[in-house]
Every structure is written in C-alpha cells, then in structure tokens.
Amino acid sequence: MHALSITHADFSKEKLLSLAEDIPGAWTGMRIAGYLLMLSGWSATKVAVLFGMSRVNTTKWCHKANTEGISAVYDRPRSGRPSQFDERTLKLLDRALTSSPKKFGIERTRWDGKVVVEYLQKQHGITVHVRHAQRLIHRLGFSLRQPIYRFVQATNKGVAEHVQTIKKTPIRSSRRIEKNDPVR
Secondary structure, three states, X not given: OOOOOOOOOOOOHHHHHHHHHHOOOHHHHHHHHHHHHHHOOOOHHHHHHHHOOOHHHHHHXXXXXXXXXXXXXXXXXXXXXXXXXXXXXXXXXXXXXOOOHHHHOOOOOOOOHHHHHHHHHHHXXXXXXXXHHHHHHHHOOOOOOOOOOOOOOOOOOOXXXXXXXXXXXXXXXXXXXXXXXXXX
C-alpha cells in the first residue's frame, strides 16, 4: 500500500504559506502545517502522530485537498441554531453581573444560574436553561462560588512588649469566703 499524496495542481507550498499568514486560528494553522508536511513527503500517519490526532483525520484532510484544492484549508460554515446572544446582550449581562440583582427587580442578594435565567427573561425576553446561564456566567469571567470572608488574624509581633507594659492587679472578691461557709 502506498502513502497518500496531494496531487491537486492548485495545492502548493507557496499558496499555503501565504494563507498561513492571512488566516488566524489554531485548527486552520494545524491543517496548513499538516498539508505542508504531506507536500514535503510525510505520510498522513506520521503527521497524525506528530499532531496527536487520529490517522483518519489526516487522511480525510488529504482526500479533501485532492478533491477541493486550496479551499480545503478553510472551514465550511457549520449548521446549527444561531445564538440568542449578540454582543450587545452579552455586554449588558456582563454589566448587570457587576451590580446587584435587586437593581433589576429580582429579590435576591447574589447572582446564580436561576437569577440569570430570571434576568434574561425579564430584561431581554430570552429563555435559557439554568445550566446554560451558569456557562454564560463563567464565560463572562465570573464565579458562582459564594465569597468567603476571612478575618485578619493577630500575629505574635509585639506581644512580649505589650505583656511587660500591663500592670497586674489582684482580683478582688465582693464576698469574703469564710472557713465554715456551706456554699463552698
């Protein structure tokens, strides 16, 4: 069995290197690097081992390059439901998370998934599940952990000097204890 090779006339090192400068993105860069290695004689299996991925992926890259040419470097638009959150909504949510939920008519003291769901429903008309709201909180850089208040602890610094300055006074009893006192 012979090693797969890229044979499409539109695929060259020069075109790939110029694309690598123009296209940002890690996966596209890895794909371009893989194509460059295959063009220089590496097998799809060796490229897969180098990048720590499946050999099937690199052979698919090779077949795609042979059928589509240089356009194989680009990702196709993926199907799926468009996001309900545009940049404006995310910025408003980010600003809201920095203030109290009470400011938006929600009678809670701190933000959590349920409160974010309620805020999004009231303010933006967006319905999401609690888990998705929690992911949004994390994506915006906030934490769901309740803050822990820590008190500053005293140190032993200066204790010896303080003890020497304290004047000791005897403890006075308001009641004199007698020898025959039955309370004892």
